[in-house]
Amino acid sequence: MRQNFIETTLTSMKQKGLYNNIKTVDSEQGAYLNINGKKYLNLCSNNYVGLASDPRLKKAAIRAIEKYGVGTASVRSLIGTNSLHIELEEKLARFKKAEGCLLLTGGYLANMAAIQTLIGKEDIVISDELNHASIIDAVRLSGCKNKFIYKHADVKDLRRQIPEILKFKKRTILIVTDGVFSMDGDLAPLPDLVKVAKEIGAYLMVDDAHGEGVLGKNGRGIVDHFHLHGKVDIEVGTLSKAFGVMGGFITGNKELVEYYRQKARQFLFTNALSIPDTAALIAAVDILAKSDRELKRLWDNTKYLKDELQKLDFDIGKSETPITPLMIGDENTAKQYSMELFKEGVMATPIKFPMVPLGTARLRLMPSATHTKKDLDLGIKKIEKIGKKLKVI
Numbered sequence: 318m319r320q321n322f323i324e325t326t327l328t329s330m331k332q333k334g335l336y337n338n339i340k341t342v343d344s345e346q347g348a349y350l351n352i353n354g355k356k357y358l359n360l361c362s363n364n365y366v367g368l369a370s371d372p373r374l375k376k377a378a379i380r381a382i383e384k385y386g387v388g389t390a391s392v393r394s395l396i397g398t399n400s401l402h403i404e405l406e407e408k409l410a411r412f413k414k415a416e417g418c419l420l421l422t423g424g425y426l427a428n429m430a431a432i433q434t435l436i437g438k439e440d441i442v443i444s445d446e447l448n449h450a451s452i453i454d455a456v457r458l459s460g461c462k463n464k465f466i467y468k469h470a471d472v473k474d475l476r477r478q479i480p481e482i483l484k485f486k487k488r489t490i491l492i493v494t495d496g497v498f499s500m501d502g503d504l505a506p507l508p509d510l511v512k513v514a515k516e517i518g519a520y521l522m523v524d525d526a527h528g529e530g531v532l533g534k535n536g537r538g539i540v541d542h543f544h545l546h547g548k549v550d551i552e553v554g555t556l557s558k559a560f561g562v563m564g565g566f567i568t569g570n571k572e573l574v575e576y577y578r579q580k581a582r583q584f585l586f587t588n589a590l591s592i593p594d595t596a597a598l599i600a601a602v603d604i605l606a607k608s609d610r611e612l613k614r615l616w617d618n619t620k621y622l623k624d625e626l627q628k629l630d631f632d633i634g635k636s637e638t639p640i641t642p643l644m645i646g647d648e649n650t651a652k653q654y655s656m657e658l659f660k661e662g663v664m665a666t667p668i669k670f671p672m673v674p675l676g677t678a679r680l681r682l683m684p685s686a687t688h689t690k691k692d693l694d695l696g697i698k699k700i701e702k703i704g705k706k707l708k709v710i
């Protein structure tokens with residue numbers, strides 16, 4: 318007989334404040350969202366520099382649809398590779414100052430491909446304890462038996478484990494880290510990881526999902542931010558956040574990218590990215606490469622939001638990027654905070670287990686270049702009001 322674990326699980330999630338009430342948006346992504354016919358200040362999207370609804374991306378997508386249609390009707394390795402895919406790969410490689418780039422249909426898949434294709438059962442993975450779920454899942458998928466997890470961003474803890482790691486002879490070693498940690502907004506200690514990787518002959522991989530379009534010159538990402546071009550073997554990116562569309566990619570040296578192109582199951586066994594997505598992304602890369610005006614606005618807004626919240630005595634963690642966690646702790650309080658803000662016309666999603674450890678729930682506030690100071694002031698006023706009501710401050 319089938320166990321009724323599904324109903325039990327859903328009920329228990331509801332009781333613990335872990336159940337997701339998913340909202341439906343009926344507008345473009347921008348400073349405001351339309352939900353159930355009402356306008357809400359948007360403090361939760363990853364639309365860092367406003368590209369998700371940029372008219373230039375829309376135009377590029379429409380033009381491409383008229384020329385090539387919508388879908389590619391095949392995987393890339395059969396007949397699904399359109400000239401737009403190649404153009405995007407070349408532009409992304411140039412933007413990231415890498416030799417080559419492989420495009421995939423999501424950042425999650427790109428992490429899967431980057432890790433599973435390189436690492437086998439007997440190899441070694443060294444991973445930050447707070448790495449994104451897609452990295453954790455990718456390591457699981459690789460079947461790797463030799464995992465070394467170091468304390469968050471703690472290179473000393475990694476070094477402490479080196480003697481144990483080096484007992485494994487002649488095995489591929491991969492050090493993998495988020496660039497920007499997506500729940501806290503802090504940065505990986507990439508320069509020190511480069512040194513460790515060199516010392517122990519490891520590959521170094523960074524998932525730059527929240528760094529692209531945000532860090533470095535014109536948003537080239539964390540490797541550019543730390544001036545480490547050529548020193549990080551594998552960069553994984555998403556095209557769903559600052560780039561404003563969807564998709565993922567891997568950049569690295571030509572040989573490595575070709576290895577992934579020939580071997581990665583997440584490339585070989587899934588359809589190519591759609592025509593409008595690809596065309597819009599070409600426009601997105603062109604826009605980022607040409608101007609940093611929106612990027613400056615993003616950072617201005619970030620500083621303003623953080624300064625004002627700190628003046629009000631909120632705990633905003635140790636973020637170094639626009640990701641602004643408003644630390645709460647209890648899952649139900651975080652959920653209630655978000656619901657009360659919603660009633661006040663502000664969208665700020667609660668982040669809770671399993672996205673972060675139990676007892677560390679928070680609201681994750683995401684300023685973007687689309688906000689004006691007036692928008693942010695409105696949000697701050699409402700956040701203060703509910704914070705006082707729930708005794709968070």
Ligand SMILES: Cc1ncc(COP(=O)(O)O)c(C=O)c1O
Pocket residue numbers: 423424425426428449451495499524526527555556557563564565
């Ligand atoms: C750090 C990190 N890596 C990977 C991903 C997955 O990217 P995508 O949404 O393109 O699948 C995300 C997005 O949630 C992320 O935050």
